[in-house]
Amino acid sequence: MQRRTFINKSSAAAIAIGLTPSIFFQEDNDYTITELMGKEDIELFGKDINLRKEAHDAFLEMKKAAYNDGIDLKIVSSFRNYDRQRAIFERKYLTYTVDDEMNPLDAIDKIIEYSTIPGTSRHHWGTDIDVVDGYRKVDGDVLVPHKYEGEGPYVDFKNWMDENSETYGFYLVYTNDSKRRGFKYEPWHYSYAPLSIPMLEQFRSKNIASLLLREDYEGAEHFTMGFLRSYIQNNILDINRNLL
Numbered sequence: 034m035q036r037r038t039f040i041n042k043s044s045a046a047a048i049a050i051g052l053t054p055s056i057f058f059q060e061d062n063d064y065t066i067t068e069l070m071g072k073e074d075i076e077l078f079g080k081d082i083n084l085r086k087e088a089h090d091a092f093l094e095m096k097k098a099a100y101n102d103g104i105d106l107k108i109v110s111s112f113r114n115y116d117r118q119r120a121i122f123e124r125k126y127l128t129y130t131v132d133d134e135m136n137p138l139d140a141i142d143k144i145i146e147y148s149t150i151p152g153t154s155r156h157h158w159g160t161d162i163d164v165v166d167g168y169r170k171v172d173g174d175v176l177v178p179h180k181y182e183g184e185g186p187y188v189d190f191k192n193w194m195d196e197n198s199e200t201y202g203f204y205l206v207y208t209n210d211s212k213r214r215g216f217k218y219e220p221w222h223y224s225y226a227p228l229s230i231p232m233l234e235q236f237r238s239k240n241i242a243s244l245l246l247r248e249d250y251e252g253a254e255h256f257t258m259g260f261l262r263s264y265i266q267n268n269i270l271d272i273n274r275n276l277l
């Protein structure tokens with residue numbers, strides 16, 4: 034992204050004039066695979082925000098601007114670790130296979146309409162948020178697409194985000210594009226691009242499918258290499274082009 038280009042150019046310039054380039058690499062972190070899979074404790078900032086420092090600061094700037102326009106950006110979910118994602122996956126898996134008597138593969142397909150396979154959630158990164166307008170009183174689930182369109186309570190929020198979020202580095206991940214595969218449209222899920230772009234780049238460079246194949250929890254025994262490869266292609270990589 035632009036920021037990285039800037040950093041790389043700065044580093045080259047620093048070398049050219051004989052400065053130590055290390056300070057210019059601060060933003061250009063290497064992330065470990067366990068970190069990218071939500072298996073490490075990372076430092077998070079802000080009560081009810083829980084994001085990495087840079088994403089946290091950008092979110093607060095965006096929140097201030099939204100306030101001035103009568104919208105209260107309220108985070109419903111941000112960082113989520115591997116164990117939490119695993120609990121969500123297993124709960125859904127058992128509901129579908131035991132209570133609803135679905136066959137395991139159909140159950141997994143249904144889970145991955147909206148939920149990720151543990152270790153692959155962008156919420157593991159401390160860069161992504163599910164966000165709504167806290168000023169609106171809403172009955173029932175808030176993370177349902179119809180509340181963000183037509184006469185829905187979050188239409189003003191959505192219009193504001195369409196207009197402004199990218200200025201602050203936040204991009205919609207699962208766009209409303211009929212040609213997009215993978216996760217369904219999520220008008221509430223935004224990602225802080227200056228951090229999440231390099232993170233995705235590093236994540237996809239690892240052999241994720243073989244790592245996931247070795248995991249051990251309810252339902253994981255039904256994963257095959259073919260399934261995991263297409264899951265990565267569709268659900269991890271078929272997202273808003275601006276985040277690749």
Ligand SMILES: [Zn+2]
Binds near residue numbers: 156163222
């Ligand atoms: Zn989300």
